[in-house]
Every structure is written in C-alpha cells, then in structure tokens.
Amino acid sequence: MTSEYEPWDEARGAEIIAAHAKLEGATLVILHALQEAFGYVPEPAIPMVAQALNLSRAEVHGVFTFYHDFRKQPAGRHVLKLCRAEACQAAGGDALAARAEARLGISLGHTTADQRVTLEPIYCLGLCATAPSAMLDGRVVGRLDETRLDALVAEAQR
C-alpha cells in the first residue's frame, strides 16, 4: 500500500495546527499531525507552529530536529524499516540488513534515486521473539529470512 500524502498547503497546515494548538504540550502532537498529512514537516510550517504555541522558531526547530521520526523532506514512496537492535542482531539481522542494502543499492538511511524506496534502521519494533523483524509502510513482518526479505524488497520496489 502506498501512502498518499497531500501537497503542502499553507491554509491546510494552519488548519491542522489550530486543531491541536489548545492541547497541553502540543508541539509533538502537531508535528506528528503535519507529517501524517504531508509526509514530512514542511519548513514553512515551523514558524506557523511557533506562532500558534507562542514559542520561538528556534524552539520548534529544536524539537523538530531532536526526534528521529520527523522528516525534513518526503520519504520514498515506500519506507522499509529494518530492526537493527540486539535481539534482531542475535537472530541474523546484520546479514539481512547488508542484503537489503545490496539489493537496493543504497545504505541504511537513504532513498533510492528513483524515489521509490527509503531504507531505514529502526531500533526495536518489540517483535523480539519473532526476530529478525521489519516494517514496510506500517505493516510489521517477523521471522525474516533471505526469501522473506527479498519478497519485501521486491514489494517495496514495485
């Protein structure tokens, strides 16, 4: 399933911000909502969030950059996250990560040139008893082996 995101639109951004601005400690909630709508947090949204929450742009920028989840630019059409934490390492995750990198021709943390696939490390999906595990566009997959990984990579490339 490909995620469909809206193109950045200032009025839509303002609407999303306003919908959450009254919450206690709203910054992360708003950044999540923006990313859910647009696929990333567009730069023009940062001062708008700051204005709505009576914060400085630097403060909002600081929050935005602190957390691994928030994207500066859109990801590829599909996002494949491979768990790289200890439980998956113990179950052969290192070799599978290297295999995924080789098949996609990119290293972890990058997007293919055709913008189809973003390959990312993730530190623990909590699927440690069915390791190694991965997540493709929000769908969790456990007990990965070479065959299952290859199928996932092929699906992501479609």
Added chain:
Amino acid sequence: MTIRIFIPRDAGAIAVGADDVALAFAQAAAARSVTIEIVRTGSRGLYWLEPMVELATGQGRVAFGPVAPADGPALLDAMTSNGQHPRRLGTTDEIPWLKRQTRLTFARCGVVDPRSVDDYRGHGGYKGLERALTLTADQILADVTASGLRGRGGAGFPTGIKWKTVAQANADRKYIVCNADEGDSGTFADRMIMEGDPCVVIDGMTIAGITVGATKGYIYIRSEYPHAVEAMNAAIAAAKRAGLLGDRIGGTAHNFDLEVRVGAGAYVCGEETSLLESLEGRRGIVRAKPPLPAHKGLFGRPSVINNVLSFAAIPFILDNGAKAYADFGMGRSRGTMPIQLAGNIKYGGLFETAFGVTLGELVDDIGGGTFTGRPVRAVQVGGPLGAYFPRTLFDTPFDYEAFAARDGLIGHGGMVVFDDSVDMAKQARFAMEFCAVESCGKCTPCRIGSTRGVETISKIINGERVAENLAVVEDLCNTMKFGSLCALGGFTPYPVMSALKHFREDFGPAPARLQAAE
C-alpha cells in the same frame, strides 16, 4: 452452528501472518455457510506457535498453531467435526509452557477481547478499582506498599513510596503518567499488555489517580508501536462510554481522564524526566534530579510516573490483597515479573513467573536454547543498557539484588540470547554506538564518552595498541557510569564492561602481542 474462535491481533502475531489467517478463516466459513465468530485477542505470548488460533469448546479453549493461512479451510473443517488436526496443541491452559507460569499481570492477555470493557469485567477486571473506590487513599497506599511492588521499568523503586510522595504533595493539579516508551531491545511486555489487555493499564492508572488525587493521566507510547496506540485508544474510548473514565467515574465523586501521546523515535524518552519534557512538547533532554517528578513532574506538578507493567500489576494487588502478591518472589523482589525471552531463542515469548527463577532455567529449560541450535554463548539481560552474561553465571536468580551483585541489572525483564557466532567486541562497540546516537546531549560523559568509546573499541578491534586502549575504555566507562546524569550514559558501561570481563578473548590477543612488540 456458530463456532467461536480466537485469533490474536497482537503485532507479534500479525508480523507472522495472523491477519491473513483471520481472513482465511472468514473466507472458509463463508464458503461453507458456517457461522463463525472471530474474536481478535492479544497474544498468549508463545511466539513460536504464532499465529495461534483457539477454539471455544465446552471443555475450555483448544489451541492450534502455528497456523498458516493455507491451513484455514482444513482447520475449520476439523473444528466443526472431530477437532483433530496436525496443528492441534490441546487445551490451551494445559500447554506446559503456559501452565508453569504464574500469570497475575498477564492473566487476561490473549484471553479477552481487548476492546471490550464487558469482557474485561467478565474476567475479573475492574474489581481492583471497585475495591479501591471503597477505601481511603491511606488504605490503598498501605496495600500498594505492603505488596512490595517495585517499579517494573527497570529502576525498581518501591511504587508505594512514590505514590505516597505524590499523595502528600499539595498542588492545584497532579498527573499520572504511564511510561510506555518501551525502547529496550528484547522487551515487548508493555506492547503485549497494551495490545492484549489495555483495560488493566487503565484500571491501574485510575486507581493511582484516585489514590494521589490526580484527575488527568497520560500514556506516552513510542511511535514504533502503532498497534499498541490503536488498542489503547480503543480501550480508553470504551472505558469512557462505560462511565469508567471521565467525570464521576463509576458514579463516585472521582474524576479521572486519560490521553495517549505518541513519542517520536527518541530512545532517551524512556528516561522519566526526558519523557516528561517530551510530553510537555520539548526536546527530550534529561532533567537533573532533584526535584523528583513526584514533587515537580509534568508541567511542574506532582506526578506519578510508572511503567506500564507497574500500573498493570496494581489491579491484582487491590483485588486480591497485598499479601497475595507479596507471597510470590524472593528477598526484596516480591510478586511476579513478566520476563521476555528474545533474540536467538527456540521458545521465545512472554514468561511471567515469580522472582527467583535462575537465568539458566530461563534460557536453557524454558527457552529451549537457541533457535539456530548452536550453543548459547551470551545473554544480554535488561535491554541495551544491560550486562552480557556468560554461561558460567547461569545460576544467577532473577532478582533485582542478585543481578546487581553480579554487575548486571534485570531492567525491564528482557533477555536476548546469542549463540556462539556472536562477536562480543562488536556488541560492546554497538552499545557505545547506540548511546552516541541516542544521547540527549545534556551531559558530557554520555555525549562525548560514547563517541570516544566507539572510536576506542574500533581501535581494539583493529588490533591497535590493544592493552592501552582497553585501559582507556575502562576509564571511559568509569567516567560515564559515575558522571552521567541518567541511566543512558550511566548504564552503557554495563554491556561494555561485561563483554570485556566475561568475553575477553574477543578483544584480541592483547598481552601477547604487546609483549612481542616490546
């Protein structure tokens, strides 16, 4: 005839095909004009048997697993006839791995429909809250204290004392905060209970609220757990509809409301003060203590902040009494611990048992050794900040103090098993790498120490002046251990030093090479 079957909606089960199995059953039933009720439960925690499908019978539930979608039609036929099938495991409660557990906190996980308050009640739920509503705050505190419950997040601080501190604080508002930022690799008990029995978390948090006089609670769930977020939100909505959250809960004078907040991929936010900063909408930078969160926590107000499993243990204690809980366990570790067996393990999953079971029993006997069939070489206990244990320490009993005495920690109860192909020098370097990536940056020992640690261990791996660099690593670890503000920098030395101490042979033949150079 109508048959009632149970298929987990747990993320771990979905990851190995539970959704496809549910679809296969629905389609097979439609094709056969069989009326079927599929209840999507949590997982029983026997992950090597997932997807595990259960059938309601007059003699209790009967389990089948692991089930593939292709098994659907034949399995359905078996269920509607004599019940025989190669995947049949027998009566669920009689499966030895489940039977030998002591499930207090996880009693309902995998059994009930997580979205139904009625089902939760039907299985003994909300009795804890009902009793709490008849008690005074002091009486509840006495029960929680006498149960001996200690924080299940890892620090092991007595829950009763924490609650009492908040109860005694004067403030216009107080908060209950549930730490569901279960970032440790090898741990998934929080995820399982939130997905499989979210009502017990709500129950426990509500009891905390009425005890300390808080009217608002937050559950901070990591973003890597979308299924848990969905399950918690659904259960909160159900509890509100049932009048068990919101104003005048259960028709009493107490008000208590809950909200889920989602993290954003920062491991350090599992540290309680960093989590509070994040909840307040800021960078997850660790706060110096004191002031304790019990005095000045969320938005500067007195706050109870506990792990998911701590809250989930509370309803049993209130319902059955402190003694019933404290009767389990050893020494100062009372009650049960949901232990998570993970990594390269044959029988991985959730094993709730009284404190006192040994590491060897857990890994070899209960866990069945490695999945690959190779010898077990190391077990990391307690997440990325926990020590690596060799086989020679397999007699260590699962107990806060016993692990501490052997330079380890039980943390959140996760165990990651490695076979003999593991390179412990690389694992030690990974611990430093992880700390470097996830450090919030506030204190120098963690921020810079971890980066220097990666560089120095890399030199050792490359055989550069091994003895001298080992001394540097040891020195760095001491600085981090005693100079860091929180457990991230402070505990990263555990995996590093334990790898060095117990698996010295993986760090190069240092002394011999040094002598030759001299």
